[in-house]
Amino acid sequence: MSHSAAIVGIGETRVGKHPGRGILDLQGEAVRLALADAKMEKPDVHGLYTLGSYLNPLLMHGLSVAEYLGLRPRIQGNFDVGGTVAFMRMACDAMAAIDNGEIEAAVCVYGDNASSRRVAGQHGFIRQVDQGTEEFEDPFGSTLVASYALLARRYLDLHRIEAETAFWPIALAMRENAKLNDNAAYRKTITLEEYRASQMVAEPLRRLDCSPVVDGAGAFVIASKKRIDKLGLGGRAARLLGIGTQATHKIVSQTPDLDGLGMAEAGRRAMAQAGVSHSDVDLVTIHDGFTSSIAITLEQLGFIKPGETGPRAAEGALGPKGDLPTNTHGGLISQGHVGGIMHVLEAVRQLRGEAGARQVPNARVAAVTGNGNIFSSCGMMLLGKGL
């Protein structure tokens, strides 16, 4: 793995409600914050990688962001690859372009105003036309949550456990992690009684198993080693140790079984490339659209034995001082669904040692993981402290 570039700047807006602020405005703020963190300026943005809104998808969104910010990047593009996996491929593309001398720095950004722009009586992330489900799923009343619920049910069936044992402790763990994050939108304590009373959306998933829509944006900057050394930012950089991504299907009716999802294969490849074993990984971020996503991901990656994520979460394993710090920022579930961009930023922050009260002791290796659509596109990106 060539270390000619690394992540050197991060920036995020407040996560919550931003009424009256458009997507470009929010993404623009994150870009400016990340660049400032990297001690760079407008002319340094040779590459601009974006992911547009899930609520209002836009064609050639990269061009819109570039134009809005008065940028003229050599490389720009919208990477609609799947939750958090998109940022991994952005990072890779940027690093390859830096490696071959095409650019020296790039910014990667995502943000949405899915909360403030939400149409009353409509799901926060509406299923877009041509998402593939129209013909063989939607006519039967399928929904985004129901699609994930089918995998959650499969998980419970395979391990012969109930949702309360498997998923409730994960919901609680994410909430507990979010309490330590000033920029998480959901930080109030939740109790088992509240979980039981939480609206059942599509069995076995309740409202408290689902990530909430919010407004917010985040961005990160990748720069060449030469640039990073010149700025003296090597100590605050996060280098790419390994990456693996894998697509298997699109719509849930085409899904492999849980052990055939791309997650296990992507993880194997990333860890092999990085030369790291499970015990080397100090923290994990997981694209947690749902509590079940955390269980499925951690177990498919081999971090936790099959069926045991709930019980391990109940023991505190997923907290910053636990055995397997997971989504120390609260995840999509308790920070709010910001597409997984914060999952990259949190990993970098932890590796820098700047996570404050939620700092994972001696964090040197972080595993950023993702799944897009219904575990259709999976990935792992391993980041190491420093360059």
Added chain:
Amino acid sequence: MNATAVLTDDEARAQFWRSVENRAMALPFCRGCSAYFFFPRPFCPACWSDQVELRPASGRGTVWSYSVVRFAHGAANPWQQRLPYALALVDLEEGVRIMANVLECPVEQVRSGMAVQLTYADLDGRTLYAFKPAQAAPASTAARA
């Protein structure tokens, strides 16, 4: 289905939906790999052979997973009037999996692993396939050979 047409219109799907409309669902079969596949395409997604055809479905299957949907958005969404309803992924005897509703069964009784059989329902202006609990086989009264 109009919205999908631009992306996915093809004769294979049209033939499939006609078989459903006729309440005689036929499933795509590839002569190249001697296996069924789903959803229909003009070629086999496994081996890319275009020697594909539709064959009548046996109608027998097993629920692989299910979800009872208890909340849905949208005043204009007809499914909001049908809450709660059972959505299932059914493994057909032919070796393919399809999504459909489980009908003629209280939602609380839908289970993974339950045997189901194909049925049809007229829903939202069209005929759709669905599944219902498989009938128990009648006790045999045939004399032993």
